[in-house]
Amino acid sequence: MPLSRRRFLHLSAALSLTAGASLSLTACSGGSADSGTQTQDTGADLPALALSKAPWVQLLGPTSARLRFETREARALPVTIALPDGSSLTATPALREDELDYAWDFELEDVPPDEPGLHVLQELLLEDLQPGAQYGWSVDLGGGEQVSGTFRAPPAAGEAFRFGWLADTMRPTVTETAAALRSAAPDLLLHGGDMVYQTSPADTWTGFWQAMATLFAGSALGVTLGNHDFEDMDEVHVMFERLFMPQGDSGANRYNAFSFGGVRFVHIDTESDRFGFPEEVEGMWDWVRAELQATADDPNLRFAIVLMHRPMFTLSKYWVSDATERDARHAMFVEFGVPLVFCGHVHAYEHWEVEGVHYIVDGGGGALSYDPVEEKDAVDEARPGESDQQIAHSRTYGVTVVDVGEDGRLAVQRLAAGTAAVEDSFTVG
Secondary structure, eight states: OOOOOOOOEEEOOOEEEOTTOOOEEEEEEOSOTTSOOOOOOOOTTSOOOOEEEEEEEEEEETTEEEEEEEESSOOOOOEEEEOTTSOEEEEOOEEEEEEEOOOBOOOOTTSOOBOOEEEEEEEEEEESOOTTOEEEEEEEEETTEEEEEEEEOOOOTTOOEEEEEEOSOOTTTHHHHHHHHHHHOOSEEEEOSOOOOTTSTTOOHHHHHHHHHHHHTTSEEEEOOOGGGSOTTTHIIIIIIHHHOSOSSSOSSSSEEEEETTEEEEEOOSSGGGGTOGGGGTTHHHHHHHHHHHHHHOTTOOEEEEEOSSOSSOSSTTOOSOOHHHHHHHHHHHHTTOOEEEEOOSSSEEEEEETTEEEEEEOOSSSOOOOTTTTHHHHHHHSTTGGGGEEEEEOOOEEEEEEEOTTSOEEEEEEETTTOOEEEEEEEO
16 A cells, blocks of 8 residues: 655653753654554663664754654664763654565575565654754664764854765665765765665665665765656655655655755755656746745855756756756756756766856766766757766766855865765865
């Protein structure tokens, strides 16, 4: 049965605070309004409980975030949050229980399968975060074992920060791209979609988490929907929506936005309409314009960065002969001074500059690569001179890292998988 869109319940959590703690924690459930959600304490003598999805943090607003992880048993695991002042507090997350039919197993020894049955999403809401502060989290698995990580709360406008982008992740190369991005230590991690490929004999969602766990443990995560997130067994509902939605502060849509360090990150859904969900994107481009206008009007926001899966400018096999719609979207970005647009889908790297807007097409997260300039002649014939606006390209695996300075200048680097060598670099502003 498809999972319907969920509204999240906010339930009081049992808290144990040390002196000086100033963070509000709430257990929050992804169950429907009529589903029972219970929390329970973990006994100190219980054996360790394995995680099927290691913890990840997503931003919900300027001072709030959500910590999630998944188990296959309905046993709540206590979470301890380390505060910036050195104190800590502990809470028991709420549980959302789903019986899933989703199963994916190629019987490869080093790839954990996606198995049907009970899946328990454990969730904790963190509120009253201090802008720009570093927080730690630790999940008590039982039996003396724990897993831990950190994340940075959204900094105030004018503070410097670093974010990283990767997209189109496929095992086994995703381990190398994740390592390259992990070495850059981003404050914010952005995934451009196509997390798992059912066409790959080495991909499962559980395996994806295994490859990405240490990267997810170092920063907050924002996700964009890709075409391979719509594959068999109702994947978009069972996996993408169940695990990642809602995110940001702009509603529970597959498109959404949030602010970080005075920058508005706007996630666009380029895929739902293509896969039979036109209602999901009805009015989306009006919403995008409203977001860009609100960003321009807000003195606490510097500019917006747009994130989407499918590229607007490309010389790859994904170029589109009719550019009418694309040009209208691009004109909107120019109008509102969008400095960067990130795209994936192309399993390579392209850097374009078009009327002051830099388009980064980077789907080099691990999926099988192909030629990023394969259709250059066709593009030139249809739109002479357009290819001259492509500044750099490479058929390589890698990630993109951006440093946002206190003055709003953007320093962009494309890092190669494995070595983290700089393949392309430029500044904006």
